[in-house]
Amino acid sequence: MSETVNSFPQTLTIAGTDSGGGAGVMADLKTMQEHRVFSTAVIVAVTAQNTLGVQDFMALPKKLIDEQFASLADDLAIKACKTGMLADAEHVDIVVDNLKKYDFGPIVVDPVMIAKGGAALLTDDAIEVVKRDLLPLATIVTPNLPEAERLTGLSIKSDAAMREAAQQLQAAGTKNIIIKGGHGNTDTVRDYVLLESGKDFWLSAPRVDTVRTHGTGDTLSSAMTAELAKGKDIETAIRIAKDFVEAAIRNTIQVGHGHGPLNHWAYGEEHANA
DSSP states (O other): OOTTTTOSOEEEEEEEOOTTSSSHHHHHHHHHHHTTOEEEEEEEEEEEEETTEEEEEEEOOHHHHHHHHHHHHHHOOEEEEEEOOOBSHHHHHHHHHHHHHSOOSSEEEOOOOBOTTSOBOBOHHHHHHIIIIIGGGOSEEOOBHHHHHHHHOOOOOSHHHHHHHHHHHHHTTOSEEEEBOTTSOSSEEEEEEEOTTSOEEEEEEEOOOOSOOBTHHHHHHHHHHHHHHTTOOHHHHHHHHHHHHHHHHHSOOOOSSSSOBOOTTHHHHHHHOO
8 A cells, every 4th residue: 555645634623513604613624624634523513503693403422423433543544633512521421432542643622612602512511521531631722711711610800810720721631721812801812821841921912803703712723733733833833823813813704694704714815925
């Protein structure tokens, strides 16, 4: 067999669909494609949603989820993977078991809990399973401020509190953490990064006045996953992903009547014209 078989960087998203196309598996695949990796998916749940909110969702049976994992492991060479919406405690357990069974490279955990429109996407008991069983498997976890508060029990209203939350997550077993500051109310969005090495730093960007931010977390975590699959170190992957998301928000597209999606091809266009 040719040595070039399976040599191209391959990624995996483990999450739910978004029928509106702006978040979930749909955003993940679009983002990974823009980063020039071959993307695959394990569907955990199917949603009925649009830019106005989530109208309904259904988690898939364990057997079908297990078979998706086995099918990919049998044929492809996944170099990095990410998790997104996992629905409930039972399905978090299913995903954790499969991530322990198969080696899909570095694991990016986007602890999706609440949709932009306010709908709960993860049950309370599932959050506890995420903390206990999924986060220790993660190469990096990417909570926004409300998610970091749920994971740590802290009220995060300051830079010091963001540092404390990241330190708490790392003490609980997560190697690398980025706490996203997009839910703040300042003119500058500040994300805090704490690496396994002990290095920490802030990423800052001007806040863009727009409601078209649906799928921001999915996009950031997917961009990191793609760069890790290509062999980038964790800090480089984070910085590239942050630049990608900033471009996708800055160069808005007009889709839907609510929290609209990002422009996933903006980063490529900006660099092509640079």
